[in-house]
Amino acid sequence: MSEELKPCPFCGGVAQAIAGDGPFYGRVQIDCSVCRNATYWWEEAVAVRLWNRRAALAPAQPSGWISVMHRLPTSNTWVLAHNGKWTGVAKYEVLAEWIDERWRDEHSEFVEKLGPTVTHWMPLPAAPSPTKDQT
Template sequence: MSISKEWLKSKIIEIESTRDEIPFGIDDEDSDTLAVLKQALADREELERLRAQEPIAWTDEQELRDLAKHKCAYLFTVDRENPYHDPRRQITLYAEPKPLAASCITSVARAALDYIDALPDEVVATLPVMPGFDRDWAEDALSGNSPEIPDGWIPCSERMPDPNTYVLVCNGVWVGMGKYNDAEYFENCERWQDEHGEFIELIHHPVTHWQLLPTAPEVK
């Protein structure tokens, strides 16, 4: 069960009212509970503040490569009215770190379960250990118990993989192998291709996350 901010406020008021009515105050246990509730409320409000931030600028993967190679890169102002605005390619920059939306966690977890469920049991038993493909984690995430995306899945809004390099991709309803192409002659909906050369976003939902392929097993 998710604890709401309103519930936290009501419990804090309830305990403080009881404390003020008792001549000698509340005991140590209730005092500790009050402190925990106040901290939880403060954390919740801070999380809401961070998530409400607007980006102050953006860059992209090419600019970051230029920064690494030439020690120089461009930052661009945010202009959502620009006809070339493509949030899937842009790496948005904030004044403070922006928390990952819970909807992203749900999308990755649901896609992971769909992927595992579609495989025969004997194939599932031989799958390498890959973050995001663990059934227990996915089920916990869908029940609201998982706090974050597992290490490995990278939101496209943060950065893209190296061009023309096969990676695992997820769009919330499908997990498979694909590669990203940043060539100028491609339309935005043609940048992701699967292993058959098909444009993923023309036949599926837009790609939201990717991660490197697992290391191949050693064949003796």
């Protein structure tokens, strides 16, 4: 491999090049060892270039919102999402068997079916710690 693989653009995990299998047999798969996000191509050099092009992480805005054009959350992780009309808890799903990507809200409804697609997201805050009188 001529070019070194950059970290995963979604979770920062280590990427690896492996031979594709199943419907991707004969192609090179660049795969994240943590979140399993992947890029496929027939030639390894092209697959690496495509992976590395996506891997430039954009910083969050000062408000904490991250544009989906810059970075997506790890698949199947609950986040706070916004689509211009709605803000709520949602998760971004990458369904590899269908090569399909979509957002679901906390009721398992597809956000795109209910209104505009998600434009921004941010990680959920940590849960509060119990105080002394609550323990």
